[in-house]
Amino acid sequence: MIILIRLYINIYIYQLYITIVIYKIEKTVDSKNLKIIIIDTGAANVHSVHKAVIKVGITPYITKNKSDIRNSDAVILPGVGSSNAVMKSLINLDLKEEIKLYANSRKPLLCICVGMQVLFDKSDEGNTKCLGIIKGNVKKFPENMIDKNNRKMKIPHMGWNKLNIINQNHKILDNIPNNSYFYFVHSFYCIPEEKNKIIANTDYGIEVCSIVSDDNIIGTQFHPEKSGDIGISIYKNFIDMVK
Template sequence: MTGIVDYNAGNIRSVELALLSLGVEYRISKNPKDLEGSDRLIFPGVGEAKFAMQELRKTGFDAFLKDWAAADKPLLGVCLGSQIIFDHSEEGDTACLGLIPGRIRRFPENFRGIGLKVPHMGWNDIAYANGGSPLFDGVPEGRDFYFVHSYYIDPADPKAISATADYGFPVPCAIKRGNLEAVQFHPEKSSLAGLRLLSNFCGKTWGGPAC
């Protein structure tokens, strides 16, 4: 069973539709107790870091996610959920969950001077780092994924980076530490490559075409 964390800051419906298309059994809840028996968790998110952390504390998901990660249970952060697993975000000067050491930084303003817009929005191909991750099994390097973000992941340990996207510099876009993985892009909006990634995470045999 795959649990989906609903803390009023997630792109829940698009994740749900992706799992439905894959035939994955899942449960969505705003109550951590409902997800305790899950085999794995998807932690999606869109929006602002400070609001998201307020909602996590209000619902008790902050402590739940810390305990889940400490037990090394499978967890996949998506977009904002890939950011607030770190120690601190420059967005609203926000203390985050601290599941992985590192900070979330805003793209530099001078990007506009070299023709790069903020937010980084749209399709971008990825390159694997540090051997990649089984999360990407069946997804050839260079495949495009869909991004929407103004802040980027800056882990304390660069060995935690499993993939990058080129946006003025190699932007970390996938992280792996034990059974904790996170992706800055939206797999649920990234066509076959994204569905393949979700299928891999959920332990579902891929029945679709080659990516």
């Protein structure tokens, strides 16, 4: 009788072990099969972002196709240059409304640099009407900014600068300590109307919103793909939001 009980216990343990192994395999397969889209606006260095996401273990798709965007698990909107150029490109590609629809889908959307700026209502850069997904405006850095050594500060804000994290509990900042350094290149900065949507600030003569979030929508003023390993962590955390 005792031998029979032990046999049943061993069978149960073995079945439990197999169930756990299969679950882990399925989770791995699921994560590798995620459809992550990088929108090719023609006004962004999409290949740098593509390489960075690959380091997370997922190969994203570069596309400007509406159907691909609609059927994706997560979308990345990079941007370099000007808000005006990015918005013109989105309009010409017939993607402006598509991105707004996607933002309402509650699936993760990550917008980088100028990609973050076009999330807002309006940019002073070219007096550009933007997507209006997050309430607020984009302004140019003041010309007369002075640093702590009384020297005139350069525009654009270019180089490494640190995050002053406001909401450490946000998923995009998992395992990223306060005062971590990221790489910035920008002459304009975002001013969200609702301050509770600011996840992190950065000091550059004035307080600059460096991460904004509204539920599934995230914007980073810095370039994660140019920020080394800590930047790759941003992409990893973003992908983890899908699972």
